[in-house]
Amino acid sequence: MTDDAPSKVAVAIGGAKYAVSPLAPAGFPDLPAINGVRFAAGAVGVRYKNRVDVMLAHIAAGSTMAGVFTRSATRSAAVLDGQAKLPHLSADKGFAIVVNSGNANTFTGKRGVTDVEVIAQAAADALDLPVGHVFTSSTGVIGEPLPAQKITDALPDLAAALDAGATEPAARAIMTTDTFPKGAVVRVDLDGVAVTIMGFAKGSGMIAPDMATMLGYIFTDAAVTQDALQEMLSATNKVSFNAVTVDSDTSTSDTVLLAATGRAGNLPITQPDDGFQAGLQVVMQDLAHQIVRDGEGATKFVEVRVTGADSNADAEKIARSIANSPLVKTALAGEDPNWGRVVMAVGKSGAKADRDLLTIRFGDILVAENGWIAESYSEDAAAAYMKQQEILIDVDLGLGTGTATVWTCDLTHGYIQINADYRS
Amino acid sequence: MTDDAPSKVAVAIGGAKYAVSPLAPAGFPDLPAINGVRFAAGAVGVRYKNRVDVMLAHIAAGSTMAGVFTRSATRSAAVLDGQAKLPHLSADKGFAIVVNSGNANTFTGKRGVTDVEVIAQAAADALDLPVGHVFTSSTGVIGEPLPAQKITDALPDLAAALDAGATEPAARAIMTTDTFPKGAVVRVDLDGVAVTIMGFAKGSGMIAPDMATMLGYIFTDAAVTQDALQEMLSATNKVSFNAVTVDSDTSTSDTVLLAATGRAGNLPITQPDDGFQAGLQVVMQDLAHQIVRDGEGATKFVEVRVTGADSNADAEKIARSIANSPLVKTALAGEDPNWGRVVMAVGKSGAKADRDLLTIRFGDILVAENGWIAESYSEDAAAAYMKQQEILIDVDLGLGTGTATVWTCDLTHGYIQINADYRS
Numbered sequence: 001m002t003d004d005a006p007s008k009v010a011v012a013i014g015g016a017k018y019a020v021s022p023l024a025p026a027g028f029p030d031l032p033a034i035n036g037v038r039f040a041a042g043a044v045g046v047r048y049k050n051r052v053d054v055m056l057a058h059i060a061a062g063s064t065m066a067g068v069f070t071r072s073a074t075r076s077a078a079v080l081d082g083q084a085k086l087p088h089l090s091a092d093k094g095f096a097i098v099v100n101s102g103n104a105n106t107f108t109g110k111r112g113v114t115d116v117e118v119i120a121q122a123a124a125d126a127l128d129l130p131v132g133h134v135f136t137s138s139t140g141v142i143g144e145p146l147p148a149q150k151i152t153d154a155l156p157d158l159a160a161a162l163d164a165g166a167t168e169p170a171a172r173a174i175m176t177t178d179t180f181p182k183g184a185v186v187r188v189d190l191d192g193v194a195v196t197i198m199g200f201a202k203g204s205g206m207i208a209p210d211m212a213t214m215l216g217y218i219f220t221d222a223a224v225t226q227d228a229l230q231e232m233l234s235a236t237n238k239v240s241f242n243a244v245t246v247d248s249d250t251s252t253s254d255t256v257l258l259a260a261t262g263r264a265g266n267l268p269i270t271q272p273d274d275g276f277q278a279g280l281q282v283v284m285q286d287l288a289h290q291i292v293r294d295g296e297g298a299t300k301f302v303e304v305r306v307t308g309a310d311s312n313a314d315a316e317k318i319a320r321s322i323a324n325s326p327l328v329k330t331a332l333a334g335e336d337p338n339w340g341r342v343v344m345a346v347g348k349s350g351a352k353a354d355r356d357l358l359t360i361r362f363g364d365i366l367v368a369e370n371g372w373i374a375e376s377y378s379e380d381a382a383a384a385y386m387k388q389q390e391i392l393i394d395v396d397l398g399l400g401t402g403t404a405t406v407w408t409c410d411l412t413h414g415y416i417q418i419n420a421d422y423r424s
Numbered sequence: 425m426t427d428d429a430p431s432k433v434a435v436a437i438g439g440a441k442y443a444v445s446p447l448a449p450a451g452f453p454d455l456p457a458i459n460g461v462r463f464a465a466g467a468v469g470v471r472y473k474n475r476v477d478v479m480l481a482h483i484a485a486g487s488t489m490a491g492v493f494t495r496s497a498t499r500s501a502a503v504l505d506g507q508a509k510l511p512h513l514s515a516d517k518g519f520a521i522v523v524n525s526g527n528a529n530t531f532t533g534k535r536g537v538t539d540v541e542v543i544a545q546a547a548a549d550a551l552d553l554p555v556g557h558v559f560t561s562s563t564g565v566i567g568e569p570l571p572a573q574k575i576t577d578a579l580p581d582l583a584a585a586l587d588a589g590a591t592e593p594a595a596r597a598i599m600t601t602d603t604f605p606k607g608a609v610v611r612v613d614l615d616g617v618a619v620t621i622m623g624f625a626k627g628s629g630m631i632a633p634d635m636a637t638m639l640g641y642i643f644t645d646a647a648v649t650q651d652a653l654q655e656m657l658s659a660t661n662k663v664s665f666n667a668v669t670v671d672s673d674t675s676t677s678d679t680v681l682l683a684a685t686g687r688a689g690n691l692p693i694t695q696p697d698d699g700f701q702a703g704l705q706v707v708m709q710d711l712a713h714q715i716v717r718d719g720e721g722a723t724k725f726v727e728v729r730v731t732g733a734d735s736n737a738d739a740e741k742i743a744r745s746i747a748n749s750p751l752v753k754t755a756l757a758g759e760d761p762n763w764g765r766v767v768m769a770v771g772k773s774g775a776k777a778d779r780d781l782l783t784i785r786f787g788d789i790l791v792a793e794n795g796w797i798a799e800s801y802s803e804d805a806a807a808a809y810m811k812q813q814e815i816l817i818d819v820d821l822g823l824g825t826g827t828a829t830v831w832t833c834d835l836t837h838g839y840i841q842i843n844a845d846y847r848s
Contacts, residue, residue: 070771072768072771072772073770073771073772073773073774073775073776073777073778073779074767074768074770074771074777074779074782075771104764106764106767107764107767107779107792107795107796107797108795108796109780109794109795109796110795111796141764142764142765142767142768143763143764143767143792143796143797144797326750326835326839326843327843330839330840330843330844331843331844333840333844334843334844336844339567340528340530340531340565340566340567341566343498343530343531343566343567344496344498344566346497346498347494347496347497347498347499348496348497349497350497351497352497353497353498354497355497355498355531356533358498368531368567370533371531371532371533371534372531372532372533372535372567373531373567373568411750411840411844412840412844413837413840413841415750415754415840416754416757416835416836416837416839416840417837419750419751419754419755419758420754420755420757420758420760420835420836
């Protein structure tokens with residue numbers, strides 16, 4: 001899980017206890033600099049030893065900022081602070097983002113609120129920003145006081161070290177149980193002007209739909225108004241971070257921020273723009289998929305695609321019911337083409353379904369149709385398909401035009417091992 | 425899981441592969457005969473070899489019958505048949521119940537419907553009953569045609585062997601992945617007349633609230649009108665079978681039937697009766713708890729008690745969110761007093777919660793209050809408590825008077841092992 005497994009993380013970084021996920025990409029991508037954005041990362045010992053655990057990002061004056069946050073009723077002080085600040089931003093000041101790993105500053109009472117204020121003020125002082133333009137996130141253990149002074153003491157040095165190229169250290173500093181840092185980039189042509197959208201994220205457990213990113217920070221040199229930026233971020237979040245699930249558990253700290261510096265020279269985007277949003281979706285889905293690929297104990301990357309539902313909402317209910325079903329997820333772990341469990345998950349979803357109209361495919365293999373197993377179905381072929389690392393479960397309800405896609409991973413002994421370990 | 429793990433079951437019965445749950449009761453209870461009810465069990469080889477797999481119950485003329493069923497949209501042919509028959513019963517004919525394990529006759533198209541009709545007709549013929557008074561259930565693998573003839577061929581012999589004392593063979597015949605048969609009994613005094621309520625059930629996985637019994641059959645010699653019987657069964661189901669969860673997955677076959685023979689000589693109950701219902705609740709909760717105790721891989725029996733919620737519905741949302749959270753359940757498996765995960769599960773439930781009013785206890789140990797860890801909290805004491813087999817997680821929202829209790833088990837390597845195994 002993300003929000004309370006610090007001691008393991010230190011070990012994970014050392015590489016001894018938890019190996020890098022078998023589903024990890026080949027390496028961290030070469031993230032280009034975004035004109036107007038600089039990063040620094042430091043090892044201040046919030047909880048982990050001998051690894052970077054604080055990230056500072058500075059976004060130049062003239063930028064806009066959008067954000068989406070967890071809807072948890074027990075969300076952290078930093079999330080509440082960010083949500084309060086977002087409606088009151090101006091473009092002429094610039095922004096800072098301060099993130100620490102190792103301690104989530106969640107369920108820490110009034111002290112937690114004060115710690116957020118103290119850190120934001122220290123960053124504002126170090127970068128000559130209004131405190132209302134400093135966003136913070138904390139991720140790690142829940143319920144322990146944050147050693148805020150370790151962070152505030154480090155902020156002047158971090159401010160002095162800011163560097164447009166320091167994306168990988170920044171991506172590493174926000175990791176908790178992650179076994180690899182997660183970055184993504186895309187270039188988009190906006191009426192002849194090339195703009196770049198890049199970002200990084202963290203998360204490997206306590207991941208579920210309903211604003212389920214863990215932490216994600218995305219930056220672009222495109223010029224986009226605050227309102228258009230927010231609208232595109234919220235819409236894209238639904239089909240990226242909010243469409244992945246590892247274990248159906250939702251963090252108290254989930255945050256995605258998107259900053260646009262406007263330095264690429266495009267005509268400012270004032271309304272949601274299809275081209276920009278398509279690029280944003282590429283980056284956000286890539287990051288969301290990497291979170292699934294780093295799902296605790298994951299050995300399979302699974303796409304659940306539902307079509308033909310009575311509505312999109314019904315399709316989503318069914319896709320999530322399948323993707324969150326422990327029985328489906330253990331069957332995936334066992335490489336078992338157990339379509340009976342898919343039928344069960346469709347049935348329990350609460351969405352409209354007619355057994356006799358249901359069609360189920362594993363990849364291209366037709367498994368069941370018309371209320372029974374398909375005549376062409378071969379258990380051997382299906383079993384061979386399930387041995388792949390990337391699995392598609394395709395369900396057609398045969399009722400209407402509602403569709404939804406959700407990404408998940410399997411449920412393995414590795415998940416139990418990571419999460420049943422004692423904390424200390 | 426219940427509805428598709430037959431080959432394992434045969435092994436389980438032999439005792440080789442899956443040991444009896446560490447949470448099992450000492451033995452099958454001594455279930456008394458109910459005047460007017462007789463049972464028979466046979467080994468017909470539906471799928472398992474060398475074990476009883478068909479149960480026949482006969483309930484004498486003059487009895488009433490009530491039932492509750494899964495709400496799954498992909499429910500089995502037998503469930504649909506039972507639901508259709510229930511509103512059209514008369515008291516002067518008697519009833520039969522036929523249950524097979526090994527094959528769920530679910531997602532078997534039109535043939536599945538025919539197989540239910542064929543079995544019900546054979547039982548009706550053997551016992552001289554109207555076919556509309558024969559209820560059937562099937563539990564086992566999904567999506568394979570039921571060898572109905574093996575069952576129909578055996579019914580005459582089973583009818584001839586009916587015996588009021590054959591409750592344990594009946595309880596064993598309905599088992600699938602269960603590691604022990606589940607029975608319960610209570611005696612209730614109704615204005616000086618002693619009546620008995622007894623029953624048996626099966627289930628160990630694919631168990632979740634929302635009509636989650638798996639299969640349960642309850643019998644009483646009390647005289648109760650059909651309407652009162654149904655009303656009391658439905659109400660009691662909510663606080664028994666529907667208040668347990670092993671893995672949040674809901675079967676396609678869940679069924680509970682309650683038959684009342686009226687031979688005890690009490691004044692017929694025509695309206696819900698507190699005394700009878702209290703006794704029914706004892707039996708149904710006992711059976712429901714046994715299902716949790718046989719939860720696949722379970723090593724802890726866990727009560728999640730929520731009080732002080734804004735409404736009962738909110739309390740139930742929170743209790744289920746905690747009880748179904750993989751992170752809470754793995755912490756329980758690891759004997760980790762990880763209250764941060766309880767906070768997370770409260771937050772994600774969608775119910776109203778105020779972090780600063782939340783009180784969390786593990787057993788009698790005050791863990792957190794007023795938005796932070798309790799001053800008196802001792803991690804050592806909590807860790808010692810978590811080593812017990814029976815755990816209470818007590819959450820007071822501090823908002824209102826809504827309450828709910830849900831029972832669950834931990835999530836262990838055993839669950840993965842049982843459910844990630846290949847089917848054949």
